[in-house]
Amino acid sequence: xxxxxxxxxxxxxxxxxxxxxxxxxxxxxxxxxxxxxxxxxxxxxxxxxxxxxxxxxxxxxxxxxxxxxxxxxxxxxxxxxxxxxxxxxxxxxxxxxxxxxxxxxxxxxxxxxxxxxxxxxxxxxxxxxxxxxxxxxxxxxxxxxxxxxxxxxxxxxxxxxxxxxxxxxxxxxxxxxxxxxxxxxxxxxxxxxxxxxxxxxxxxxxxxxxxxxxxxxxxxxxxxxxxxxxxxxxxxxxxxxxxxxxxxxxxxxxxxxxxxxxxxxxxxxxxxxxxxxxxxxxxxxxxxxxxxxxxxxxxxxxxxxxxxxxxxxxxxxxxxxxxxxxxxxxxxxxxxxxxxxxxxxxxxxxxxxxxxxxxxxxxxxxxxxxxxxxxxxxxxxxxxxxxxxxxxxxxxxxxxxxxxxxxxxxxxxxxxxxxxxxxxxxxxxxxxxxxxxxxxxxxxxxxxxxxxxxxxxxxxxxxxxxxxxxxxxxxxxxxxxxxxxxxxxxxxxxxxxxxxxxxxxxxxxxxxxxxxxxxxxxxxxxxxxxxxxxxxxxxxxxxxxxxxxxxxxxxxxxxxxxxxxxxxxxxxxxxxxxxxxxxxxxxxxxxxxxxxxxxxxxxxxxxxxxxxxxxxxxxxxxxxxxxxxxxxxxxxxxxxxxxxxxxxxxxxxxxxxxx
Amino acid sequence: xxxxxxxxxxxxxxxxxxxxxxxxxxxxxxxxxxxxxxxxxxxxxxxxxxxxxxxxxxxxxxxxxxxxxxxxxxxxxxxxxxxxxxxxxxxxxxxxxxxxxxxxxxxxxxxxxx
Numbered sequence: 001x002x003x004x005x006x007x008x009x010x011x012x013x014x015x016x017x018x019x020x021x022x023x024x025x026x027x028x029x030x031x032x033x034x035x036x037x038x039x040x041x042x043x044x045x046x047x048x049x050x051x052x053x054x055x056x057x058x059x060x061x062x063x064x065x066x067x068x069x070x071x072x073x074x075x076x077x078x079x080x081x082x083x084x085x086x087x088x089x090x091x092x093x094x095x096x097x098x099x100x101x102x103x104x105x106x107x108x109x110x111x112x113x114x115x116x117x118x119x120x121x122x123x124x125x126x127x128x129x130x131x132x133x134x135x136x137x138x139x140x141x142x143x144x145x146x147x148x149x150x151x152x153x154x155x156x157x158x159x160x161x162x163x164x165x166x167x168x169x170x171x172x173x174x175x176x177x178x179x180x181x182x183x184x185x186x187x188x189x190x191x192x193x194x195x196x197x198x199x200x201x202x203x204x205x206x207x208x209x210x211x212x213x214x215x216x217x218x219x220x221x222x223x224x225x226x227x228x229x230x231x232x233x234x235x236x237x238x239x240x241x242x243x244x245x246x247x248x249x250x251x252x253x254x255x256x257x258x259x260x261x262x263x264x265x266x267x268x269x270x271x272x273x274x275x276x277x278x279x280x281x282x283x284x285x286x287x288x289x290x291x292x293x294x295x296x297x298x299x300x301x302x303x304x305x306x307x308x309x310x311x312x313x314x315x316x317x318x319x320x321x322x323x324x325x326x327x328x329x330x331x332x333x334x335x336x337x338x339x340x341x342x343x344x345x346x347x348x349x350x351x352x353x354x355x356x357x358x359x360x361x362x363x364x365x366x367x368x369x370x371x372x373x374x375x376x377x378x379x380x381x382x383x384x385x386x387x388x389x390x391x392x393x394x395x396x397x398x399x400x401x402x403x404x405x406x407x408x409x410x411x412x413x414x415x416x417x418x419x420x421x422x423x424x425x426x427x428x429x430x431x432x433x434x435x436x437x438x439x440x441x442x443x444x445x446x447x448x449x450x451x452x453x454x455x456x457x458x459x460x461x462x463x464x465x466x467x468x469x470x471x472x473x474x475x476x477x478x479x480x481x482x483x484x485x486x487x488x489x490x491x492x493x494x495x496x497x498x499x500x501x502x503x504x505x506x507x508x509x510x511x512x513x514x515x516x517x518x519x520x521x522x523x524x525x526x527x528x529x530x531x532x533x534x535x536x537x538x539x540x541x542x543x544x545x546x547x548x549x550x551x552x553x554x555x556x557x558x559x560x561x562x563x564x565x566x567x568x569x570x571x572x573x574x575x576x577x578x579x580x581x582x583x584x585x586x587x588x589x590x591x592x593x594x595x596x597x598x599x600x601x602x603x604x605x606x607x608x609x610x611x612x613x614x615x616x617x618x619x620x621x622x623x624x625x626x627x628x629x630x631x632x633x634x635x636x637x638x639x640x641x642x643x644x645x646x647x648x649x650x651x652x653x654x655x656x657x658x659x
Numbered sequence: 660x661x662x663x664x665x666x667x668x669x670x671x672x673x674x675x676x677x678x679x680x681x682x683x684x685x686x687x688x689x690x691x692x693x694x695x696x697x698x699x700x701x702x703x704x705x706x707x708x709x710x711x712x713x714x715x716x717x718x719x720x721x722x723x724x725x726x727x728x729x730x731x732x733x734x735x736x737x738x739x740x741x742x743x744x745x746x747x748x749x750x751x752x753x754x755x756x757x758x759x760x761x762x763x764x765x766x767x768x769x770x771x772x773x
């Protein structure tokens with residue numbers, strides 16, 4: 001029985017040992033050098049002999065192109081072992097005339113200056129992230145300081161040689177928080193080591209920043225990941241207060257590789273099964289034809305071919321041109337004329353008028369890949385419904401732009417300074433910013449019917465993957481994004497991805513809710529100035545009074561006499577439509593066009609002079625009358641002024657206090 | 660014998676189960692709104708406060724930056740006054756509620772609309 005258990009342990013030990021590869025291990029290759037007898041070696045003008053005196057000679061010692069060097073052993077070994085970085089003596093052919101290359105990846109757990117110490121007999125060298133840090137001639141210890149970042153993975157390589165006599169290589173380090181030295185790989189709490197390829201260590205990550213105006217509560221926005229090919233969607237994740245959302249493999253990112261179509265691979269043959277047409281600029285590529293007979297008995301549907309490898313001419317994605325006929329036609333993108341001319345397969349290409357008969361056999365293989373991730377931006381609809389995207393300042397700025405008669409659309413006269421303003425001002429999205437747009441904005445604010453009532457959050461959203469700053473004034477109406485999602489594709493060679501998206505909303509030309517571009521110089525945009533007259537004299541604040549008169553509630557807003565040339569005012573007054581109903585609005589000043597719009601549970605009240613010729617310097621009283629639906633003794637909270645905006649003739653917003 | 664009877668009576672009385680009264684949790688009649696720094700309010704809730712002079716008073720709700728969004732005037736009565744607050748249209752954020760009269764602010768608190 002004891003023998004049986006011993007045998008079991010013997011069987012399990014190698015399995016256990018194998019399963020330990022990865023963390024704590026490094027890779028190695030060991031070489032017989034100097035022909036195994038101490039002779040020097042020369043290759044391509046580089047000679048090594050005896051103990052290396054410089055880095056180039058040491059590299060040559062481990063170069064299998066050198067006739068005196070032969071690879072004898074390779075594998076993986078514990079970093080903290082005699083064959084690892086304690087003595088460097090990995091499995092080798094003999095005790096002399098050998099060399100070892102160790103390599104792997106390490107992750108420091110502290111950020112700061114690490115001091116590495118490399119000791120050897122004979123010569124040795126150290127590289128971090130493929131950068132030579134140390135060359136140690138025989139014999140002794142050399143030091144180097146390297147600044148490292150906690151959590152980041154770095155590649156490490158050491159090479160050393162043994163000519164004759166003593167033989168060892170030792171790598172130690174001192175972390176930022178200590179002056180003591182540890183053998184490399186001895187303390188994973190300080191520094192993790194692995195022999196796995198870096199891309200198998202790092203998880204896929206995606207950090208997205210939505211550049212949303214700080215006036216908005218970013219936590220009310222959310223994202224979901226949609227997988228169209230799988231017909232699934234993740235649950236939504238709210239953005240953080242800085243507009244970020246972070247995804248990784250445990251949180252939405254799907255790293256499964258799915259069948260993504262077929263790849264057609266060509267090999268030189270004796271029959272012209274294929275045809276390559278000359279470059280067609282209209283197609284942006286070459287038509288490539290495959291004889292239908294090549295598909296027979298393969299169970300491959302020509303519809304599924306999305307990659308083609310054509311000799312040494314092309315290897316990549318293709319699109320279908322026409323697969324309904326005998327010839328299955330695809331488009332190889334780009335101009336491959338040079339590649340065809342320089343191909344080593346000329347004898348398999350027969351030139352005709354504008355095509356090449358191609359003697360090639362075609363085989364097919366599965367294409368596997370990651371499924372596309374559609375990252376979709378959403379919002380809390382209740383929160384969104386209370387936002388005032390289009391306000392009186394947006395209208396004032398838009399009118400100012402149009403009446404200056406100097407640019408795209410009917411106007412463009414010096415008010416707008418960026419292409420994004422025209423884009424957002426074009427609320428009917430007809431490619432022209434004109435009075436139709438301002439009319440719709442006016443109707444939105446003043447009309448009985450909201451022209452945008454059927455528009456969803458997504459309809460109003462404009463999400464830019466490349467930012468606004470380069471959005472041209474002259475070409476603002478082309479390539480306008482109109483989606484709430486962007487496609488993320490996983491990349492094995494670059495797993496940690498970041499994305500930054502600028503968020504804007506149609507009609508928001510003053511950027512009160514949209515991300516403000518860095519190059520904005522428009523005088524009125526998002527700018528506001530304090531109405532010092534009001535601030536300095538408390539008796540001249542905007543005064544609000546609400547009183548119950550019988551069955552009625554009167555809400556009165558008073559703008560006092562001033563000298564601020566106010567050409568537009570807007571007050572958004574919500575009312576509890578279960579308990580109260582809107583009756584009408586009275587204006588004390590009729591010298592400027594006034595408006596009042598009843599929208600179910602709020603009323604927009606204000607004044608606006610489209611050409612700026614009239615203002616509210618005389619002051620005005622707005623009296624909004626409501627009627628109680630039931631007998632109530634208290635009225636606190638039945639009506640509320642939730643949004644206020646005043647603009648002057650320059651389109652500038654004026655701050656005010658309501659008292 | 661008499662002493663035995665007295666003793667038994669004493670035992671009997673002393674072993675009698677005590678009356679246990681169910682105590683109702685205390686529910687204040689009034690929510691004295693200005694006695695707390697922060698009050699959660701719901702729609703149609705009564706709010707109460709003490710008034711020491713029978714003059715016109717004003718309940719004012721304003722944002723954290725001081726902008727008034729709604730208010731109500733009423734004739735105060737000396738003693739505890741109770742009014743209603745309606746919250747359906749109020750912003751879901753921290754708001755200030757104050758009681759004012761011609762002398763200035765006589766009560767103030769922060770309300771959280773639920």
